Structures are given as structure tokens and as C-alpha cells.
Amino acid sequence: MSRHLMKGNEAIVKSAILAGCRGFYGYPITPASEITEAAAALMPQVGGVFLQAESEVAAINMLYGAASAGVRAMTASSGPGISLMQEGISYMAGAELPCVIADITRGGPGLGNIASEQSDYHQVVKGGGHGNYRTLVLAPHSVQEMADLTVLAFELADRYRNPVVLLADGFMGQMMEPVEFPEVATEPRLPRWAVAGTDASRGNVITSMHLDTDKLEAHVRQLEAKYFITEQREARAEDWRTEDAEIVLVGYGIVARILKAVAAEARAAGLPVGVLRPITLYPFPTLHFQRLTARARAFLVVEMSNGQLVGDVRLALNGARPVEFFSRVGGNAPTHLEVLAEVQDLARRHLAGAPAEEELIVHV
Amino acid sequence: MSSEPEVTWEIASSKPASFYSTYERKDELQHATHYCPGCGHGIIHKMLAQAIDELSIQDRTVLISPVGCSVFAYYYFDVGNVQAAHGRAPAVATAVKRSRPGSIVISYQGDGDLSAIGSAEILHAANRGEPITVIFVNNAIYSMTGGQMAPTTLLGQTSTTSPRGRSAAHEGYPLHVSELLATLEAPVYIERVGLGDNKQVAQAARAVRRALENQVRGLGFSLVEILSPCPTIWKMSPVESQRWVRDVMEKTFPLGVLRDHTQAAQSEAVPIPPPPLSMIPGIVGVADAGLPAEMTGDADVPALDLQVRVAGFGGQGVLLLGEVLAEAGLDAGLEVSWLPSYGPEMRSGTSNCHVRLSREPIDSPLVTHPDVLVAMNEPSLRKFCSTVHPGGWILYNGEASPEDCDCRGVHVLARPFTQIANNLGDARAANMVMLGALLEIAGNLPQSSVDSALGRLVRNPKWLALDETALVCGRRLMREARAEVSHAG
Ligand SMILES: Cc1ncc(C[n+]2csc(CCOP(=O)(O)OP(=O)(O)O)c2C)c(N)n1
Ligand code: SF4
Numbered sequence: 001m002s003r004h005l006m007k008g009n010e011a012i013v014k015s016a017i018l019a020g021c022r023g024f025y026g027y028p029i030t031p032a033s034e035i036t037e038a039a040a041a042l043m044p045q046v047g048g049v050f051l052q053a054e055s056e057v058a059a060i061n062m063l064y065g066a067a068s069a070g071v072r073a074m075t076a077s078s079g080p081g082i083s084l085m086q087e088g089i090s091y092m093a094g095a096e097l098p099c100v101i102a103d104i105t106r107g108g109p110g111l112g113n114i115a116s117e118q119s120d121y122h123q124v125v126k127g128g129g130h131g132n133y134r135t136l137v138l139a140p141h142s143v144q145e146m147a148d149l150t151v152l153a154f155e156l157a158d159r160y161r162n163p164v165v166l167l168a169d170g171f172m173g174q175m176m177e178p179v180e181f182p183e184v185a186t187e188p189r190l191p192r193w194a195v196a197g198t199d200a201s202r203g204n205v206i207t208s209m210h211l212d213t214d215k216l217e218a219h220v221r222q223l224e225a226k227y228f229i230t231e232q233r234e235a236r237a238e239d240w241r242t243e244d245a246e247i248v249l250v251g252y253g254i255v256a257r258i259l260k261a262v263a264a265e266a267r268a269a270g271l272p273v274g275v276l277r278p279i280t281l282y283p284f285p286t287l288h289f290q291r292l293t294a295r296a297r298a299f300l301v302v303e304m305s306n307g308q309l310v311g312d313v314r315l316a317l318n319g320a321r322p323v324e325f326f327s328r329v330g331g332n333a334p335t336h337l338e339v340l341a342e343v344q345d346l347a348r349r350h351l352a353g354a355p356a357e358e359e360l361i362v363h364v
Numbered sequence: 365m366s367s368e369p370e371v372t373w374e375i376a377s378s379k380p381a382s383f384y385s386t387y388e389r390k391d392e393l394q395h396a397t398h399y400c401p402g403c404g405h406g407i408i409h410k411m412l413a414q415a416i417d418e419l420s421i422q423d424r425t426v427l428i429s430p431v432g433c434s435v436f437a438y439y440y441f442d443v444g445n446v447q448a449a450h451g452r453a454p455a456v457a458t459a460v461k462r463s464r465p466g467s468i469v470i471s472y473q474g475d476g477d478l479s480a481i482g483s484a485e486i487l488h489a490a491n492r493g494e495p496i497t498v499i500f501v502n503n504a505i506y507s508m509t510g511g512q513m514a515p516t517t518l519l520g521q522t523s524t525t526s527p528r529g530r531s532a533a534h535e536g537y538p539l540h541v542s543e544l545l546a547t548l549e550a551p552v553y554i555e556r557v558g559l560g561d562n563k564q565v566a567q568a569a570r571a572v573r574r575a576l577e578n579q580v581r582g583l584g585f586s587l588v589e590i591l592s593p594c595p596t597i598w599k600m601s602p603v604e605s606q607r608w609v610r611d612v613m614e615k616t617f618p619l620g621v622l623r624d625h626t627q628a629a630q631s632e633a634v635p636i637p638p639p640p641l642s643m644i645p646g647i648v649g650v651a652d653a654g655l656p657a658e659m660t661g662d663a664d665v666p667a668l669d670l671q672v673r674v675a676g677f678g679g680q681g682v683l684l685l686g687e688v689l690a691e692a693g694l695d696a697g698l699e700v701s702w703l704p705s706y707g708p709e710m711r712s713g714t715s716n717c718h719v720r721l722s723r724e725p726i727d728s729p730l731v732t733h734p735d736v737l738v739a740m741n742e743p744s745l746r747k748f749c750s751t752v753h754p755g756g757w758i759l760y761n762g763e764a765s766p767e768d769c770d771c772r773g774v775h776v777l778a779r780p781f782t783q784i785a786n787n788l789g790d791a792r793a794a795n796m797v798m799l800g801a802l803l804e805i806a807g808n809l810p811q812s813s814v815d816s817a818l819g820r821l822v823r824n825p826k827w828l829a830l831d832e833t834a835l836v837c838g839r840r841l842m843r844e845a846r847a848e849v850s851h852a853g
Contacts, residue, residue: 014648064459195445197426199423205389257730
């Protein structure tokens, strides 16, 4: 297998096509536009459909159509565009349609800026659209993972018949690293529930509507059961030198990369520091967190958003250990030095021999 | 939606085959539709089902139902069914049709759905000439939600949200969507018909059939607007409401063909079959012809751990310099990362990137303390000079670094690289002269790797030759500078 140097955004499209994606409907937005551009170049060459929609509202509804017709399809956008897609995402979750949405996050709120943030966490991980639904959310932290998690995203989307979001900060989309791709492409397959304009699929219907209250309740319960299964089976996280860690750093995407550098420096200075990196943001890897409380005295959550991930970490730990928080926003990335200073401060307060039981949750 | 009518009303004495015999998706009263007596939707459903039967396209048909009173169309039509969000049916239809070009796709929409919330989707689907059929049911009101104003509500017409009657000054004029769409070049067929009397109904049925037939023949975008009675919301009897269509609505929305390009229209080209699966990796450019994943042995991988920051004006080739370095590192079997600054900084005309090369996996691709800073202009030097690792290098594109720049503890090679490049043939090769100097510092990186990186990234032979010369020149400048230092030292 050979390695190719490319941007995360480009890797997503190549990986998607190898995974059998044959539909891309999108609307340009920095820092996600390379995805749309690469799809424009490649989709027609592989017998797929590329279409630039008139808006993100239309784009997500085109995904709804493509998915209804049984095609593996995707779109890509960022903050404001994802906001416009929320209606369609809710419809797709309701109609149980698979699709993959790449959110290459920029700065907000409003027009914000086009530099890298992680401030779409809430609108992506917690929903954003109406109704009782969830999206599965994968958070790559390297260009290789931009490719690999795209494949996983399509698999999960099909397995659970649900939208899956690849949530990546702008850096992930823009940076180049070596990537390896699978040597064989996946054959696109027509799901049996699709409406494909054929005799065999004539009896199928795609709808999110259940007028009868009991029927809608049953439908929502069935969705819940599905999400519960994903929570049991699909939660993923990377443990990085956490075996003996007393301080655990938590972050995803580019932040996780910075945290690894911080942990390496902290360890060189004799501090037992590790990194826990959620790979799935929903389902949240709760067990991974709970497992670490045997050794860990404190957790430090670092985000490029104003306290969005930290809420899930606190829920996962449920008060078992103090959870502290550090963030940079506006498009600034935390430097390893400023995080290191936080870690040293944390170590002074939590590793001085005080028994963990006596500690309180510190809200910063 | 109106409440369930007490007297159930059959829309047809003989049911078309494209209707289900019993409506099992309905919760109750499975032999009747939910439409009120005299409702235009029921009549239109029947003509649509008959046209589907006549054209023998039941198996291929996909009906997109909207949000509005006809949201339940999928209860009745025995075809492939997709229910869409309010106004979005043309977007959904677009993708179904493009995904399955052999299918016959019908976007069935009310006037609120199509002309208000979905005005963008219908306009663009029509403008792209999507080869679909749109059935546009205009009853001048939002019926399902109980009678609010629509863009098509007539002047003076009262509704629950225009209780004093629609006025042009306050709510604007009734929107003539079909006329608007007829100004576009792509649509092949647009006709407005009515359900005002039997003659009109017969004409409407013909128009619906034509609009479908156009799709079967692959001609292009067809839309039929149907002025349609809503006795319940209009608070009229079925007979009165039919008359109102004919005597009142028609004055605002004249019937007739607004576009007919079916004669001139060409049938759609037959789609090209997709390439075999085995060709896909090659087409997306990741077939196994790239760089070796593993070197023959660790010993072959150069011992190198380099953190570089490159900065300058946009257009100076800052990003390319970094990319050649990263690509060369990859070629040599190293781990590499390249991270550009993008966004607002690019707009202000500056550009910079972070490059790392290492034998070990790279943790953070962000370079805060570079071993080498390549400063292609003075602002970049000022911004980053104090971040350079002690003992590291600054390569500066200028005669000498300004006196007030703190470059203590680091080596500096300041040369007018732009001018040097200009003398070589083009000032724009300054980035490659500076890369040459940098490569001399990263001495372990094999020249063969640099050559193959440059070959992959610079396709124009003229530029390739110039860049190679520039690299040699840069290397020489660095060697000379080092020799001077050691002589002086
Ligand atoms: C986003 C959204 N906004 C509002 C509604 C409420 N709504 C349902 S149907 C409808 C209007 C339907 O009117 P029309 O398209 O004219 O169809 P008719 O019922 O007259 O056949 C509205 C506003 C909705 N379902 N979704
Ligand atoms: S459009 Fe009017 S007549 Fe038809 S079902 Fe709706 S409320 Fe009844």
C-alpha cells in the first residue's frame, strides 16, 4: 500500500468514493470547499452524481432524495451551512435514511470567521434539528482518520439507517499528512428499503410522518432502541498513555494532537499525564472515562469552543473526579505551552497527595 | 387539514390501477381518501393515476409528496413513494431522478409549499431543467394549516392571516410562479389549467398526461399548475367553489400554455455506464503507484526531526515551499505534516505554513518553536523571529535582518533571495532558493527525494528546470555562509 500526501478535505472524498459513495450534493463554504471541489472533479468519473445545490437547505434535501433512492451519498459544509441543514437532518433521522455529512468547523456565532473552531459540537452532537433523534458523530484527528472514519461513517450510516456526521475542525480539513487508502473499492449496493423506481421497490415508502400518536411514540421508541445499541457497540476512544495517568487530558480533533505533545512534555518533566481522545462524540465513550477513574485524580478538557465537550465529560464522570476546562476560541488554537501551564497548575492542586475523595468538582 | 368528512366521498367510480385497492397506510376509513368532498386534490390524484396507467409507468414511478393537504398522497398511489419536507420536494426529486435516471419522478406540491417556502427549490430545479414532472396545485390558500394566506392568495381575498383581505400595499401581489418559471430557458413545458368545469377538467387531465409523457420521452422539466377548489377553507359548496375557480381565480391566473418547447427538445442522452470497480482506485488517484509505505529497513530512513515555519506574502510560494519539503520527507520514509494558515490571514495577503518531518509519529502538526523559520518578508520575520528554537535558523529574504529584530541565540542567513531568483530567471523562484538553503540544514534528506517531490508538484518543465537551479543555488548560499561562520569562528 502506498502513502499519499494530501489535505484532509481531499482524503474524505477519495475515501468516500472507495467506500461506494456515488452522490455528492453540496454548497461551497470555507473551510470545507475543497471537499465539494474534489467531488465535482471525481464523482462524474466514477459514474456518480455531483451537484452544487442552491443552498444547504436544498443540498440536504437532495441527500434525502439520493438516500431514498438507495445511493450512498454525502455532503460537506461548516457552521452556518450545517445550521441550515438541521431541518433535513431531522427528516432523514426520522425517515431512517443513511447519509454522511462532513462538518469542517469554522468560527461562530453568526458569520464568525473562517478560521478553525470546534464550536459546532452542540449543534452536531446534541442535535440542532427538531424532534427525538440523534446523529452519530465521528471526530477524526489526522488526515488518515479523515479517510478511515469516512469509511466507518458510511458503514454506520447504513447499519443504523441514520445520518452520520464527520465533525472535524478547519485544521483537519486544511492540513496535509500521508494517507493510505484501501486497495479495493466497495461495490455500491441497493438497500432493500430504497425507492429506486423499480418493480421490486414499488411497495416501499420513505416518510418521517406518523400521524397517530401511538404510532409516533412507537417509532420514537424504536429510534431510541437503535441509539441505545450504538451506545453499547459503537463508542470509540483512543487511550494515549493513560495506563498510569493521574492527570487525563481530554480533547478531540486538532486539540488531541496538541494534547499528545503536552502529555509528552509533561511526562518528560515527571508528571503522569495521559490523553483520552473521544473518537465518537455520539455515542459518547462514557465507559472509557469511567475506567480511568481507578487511577486518574483529575481530568482537564481542552476545546476550541466555550465549554461544549466538557459537559459530556462531566456527565460521563458524574462527579467521580474533578473536571477542569481550558479553551481557546475565535480561530486560535491552544498552544502546547499554555496547556502545559494548566497541567502544571492542575498537578500542584491535585497530585499533592490529597485523597481524591475529598476533592470537589472545580468549575472554571 | 380539515376534519374527517362525515360523508365519505369516492373520487372515482372505477379506480385506476396506480391506486391501492385499499388504503392500508391510512389508520381508518381505508376505502376512502382523506380529502374533503369537492377537493381538487382528489380529482388531480385520479387524473395523475390514470396518466400513470396509460403510460404504463407504474413500476418506474416515484411520487414525492409535499407538506400540505396532499402530504398523504402515499396512502393512495401504488408507486414508489417518498414524503419530503415542506417546500423541498423539487430538491428531493432532483436527486431521486439523478440517482435513478430510469425512474419517472413526480413532485406533487401545493401553492404554499411550492411558491412560498419552497420558492428557491422550484426555481432552481426548473432552471437546471431537471427532467421531472411537477404538479402544482394552486388553491390560493394554506389549507392544511387552516386557511392562512399564501403567495397566491388573490387581492382582496380574506384568510386567517389577511383578515381584512389581501392588499397589494401590505402583502404584495399574488405570485405568478408559472409565468416566472416561463422566463427561464430550461423548462420544456409549463401550462396552467383549472378545475372550473368539466371542460377544464378534461384539459387538465390532458396537461397532466403530457407533463408525464415529456418525462417518459426524456425531454426535460415540465410543470402543470392546476387551479384547484378547496371548498372547506373557502367555505363554499363544491359547486360554488368550482365556479369560483372559473369566475374569480382565473382572472388573476389566466389559463393556457406558458411554455412549450417539446418539439425542439432533445431526448436525454443515455447515461454512460460506470467504470468497473477495479478502476476506481486509479481514477481517484490512489492506486498503488505512489510512495512506498514502508522503507526496506529503518536504517534507510534519515535521522531527522525538523520543525519548520514558512511565512511571507501570498503569491511568494510559501505553501508550495512547505509542500515540497513535506513531500520530500514522505518520499524519504519520514512521518510528515503540513498545516497552512488559512482564512482571514490569507485575505490580508500574508500566508504561512507549519511543516514537520520526523522519524517518529508526529503529535502536534502546529509548530510553535520552529527549528527553521523561513521568513520571506519583513513582517513575517518580525512576527516569528522570537519563536525560533535556540540554536535554530532563520532564513530571511532581505539584505540583513533589521537591527531591532531579536535574533539572539539563533543563526541567521539573510540574503536578497527575490533578487537572486530574479537573476536566475524569475523572482518567483525565491521560495525554491530558500528551500535549497533549508535543505542544506536538513542535510539528511536525500536529494533524490527532493527531486521526486519537485517532479510530482511542479508539472511545467520550464518551471521545474528553474526550480532545480534555484535549489542548487540556495544550497550553495548556505554552504558559503556556513564556511564563513566557521572561518570567522
Ligand atoms: C417548515 C414548516 N413550516 C410550516 C409548516 C406548517 N405547514 C404545513 S402545511 C402548510 C401549508 C400548506 O399549504 P399548501 O402548500 O398550499 O397546500 P394545501 O394544504 O393548500 O394543499 C404549512 C404552512 C410545516 N409543516 N413545516
Ligand atoms: S385542500 Fe381544502 S378541500 Fe382539499 S382536503 Fe384540504 S381542506 Fe379539504
